[in-house]
Amino acid sequence: MVKFSGNDVTGGNFPQLTINGRMRCSYMMFNCEGGESDGNFKSLNVGLHVGDDAQAVLANRDIVKRRVGVSYLLSALQVHGSDIYVQKEPLTGDTEVQNYDALITNQGGVALMTQHADCQAVLLYDSVACVIASVHNGWKGSVQNILGKVVGQMVREFSSEPAHIQAVISPSLGPCCAEFIHHQKELPPEFLQFQVKENYFDFWQISVKQLMDKGLLQENIILSGQCTVCSDEYFSYRKAVRCTGGVTGRNGSVIVLRDI
Numbered sequence: 001m002v003k004f005s006g007n008d009v010t011g012g013n014f015p016q017l018t019i020n021g022r023m024r025c026s027y028m029m030f031n032c033e034g035g036e037s038d039g040n041f042k043s044l045n046v047g048l049h050v051g052d053d054a055q056a057v058l059a060n061r062d063i064v065k066r067r068v069g070v071s072y073l074l075s076a077l078q079v080h081g082s083d084i085y086v087q088k089e090p091l092t093g094d095t096e097v098q099n100y101d102a103l104i105t106n107q108g109g110v111a112l113m114t115q116h117a118d119c120q121a122v123l124l125y126d127s128v129a130c131v132i133a134s135v136h137n138g139w140k141g142s143v144q145n146i147l148g149k150v151v152g153q154m155v156r157e158f159s160s161e162p163a164h165i166q167a168v169i170s171p172s173l174g175p176c177c178a179e180f181i182h183h184q185k186e187l188p189p190e191f192l193q194f195q196v197k198e199n200y201f202d203f204w205q206i207s208v209k210q211l212m213d214k215g216l217l218q219e220n221i222i223l224s225g226q227c228t229v230c231s232d233e234y235f236s237y238r239k240a241v242r243c244t245g246g247v248t249g250r251n252g253s254v255i256v257l258r259d260i
């Protein structure tokens with residue numbers, strides 16, 4: 001992972017070009033800096049449905065588009081479910097689909113944005129099948145194994161080969177802060193192997209395991225390893241619960257196939 005100048009975005013190009021050599025895949029994971037929102041949303045909040053001023057959010061999304069170098073974003077009004085939206089045509093405008101938590105496309109120039117504050121954005125790229133995905137993966141996503149479902153859909157619909165898929169797991173809730181005092185009710189027993197101390201779980205490694213169970217290779221999985229609760233650079237829902245009654249912005253993470 002590369003930290004760009006200004007330290008407000010992490011990302012880079014995946015090394016492999018697509019199989020026809022005409023496209024490369026880039027990703028950018030933005031933190032909370034460099035935007036136009038104020039107050040609890042200061043400043044690069046990309047979430048339209050968290051109580052922020054819509055004009056400021058749209059201005060922030062314009063900043064994201066300029067930085068990524070795309071005309072439009074495809075995003076979702078996420079609901080901590082496991083439904084997957086597949087975009088098979090170019091975008092003709094910014095599009096936010098309702099009630100999905102994962103986005104897949106094989107279209108160049110279609111930037112997939114996940115909005116998150118402690119949840120993981122998991123970005124997937126298969127350079128051979130020429131397909132990408134962006135997944136909103138909170139603890140409820142982990143319980144539903146949305147990552148496994150997305151990889152399965154890439155295989156079924158785009159003939160993706162899991163061993164060809166590269167993954168990046170964004171800054172998100174770390175094992176240092178992932179306390180689940182009701183884990184016996186909320187989490188399945190197989191997550192107990194990822195309990196790092198009483199009531200604390202390593203959801204980063206749960207995601208790595210779920211991806212590897214579907215056939216991804218460990219060396220193809222990049223883990224940011226940065227905890228959004230511990231860092232002041234990221235919007236964090238858990239931090240906001242302590243400080244502002246849970247009112248906070250959303251970080252944007254984007255992946256795109258683009259012509260070279």
Ligand SMILES: [Zn+2]
Nearest residue numbers: 176177227230
């Ligand atoms: Zn932490």
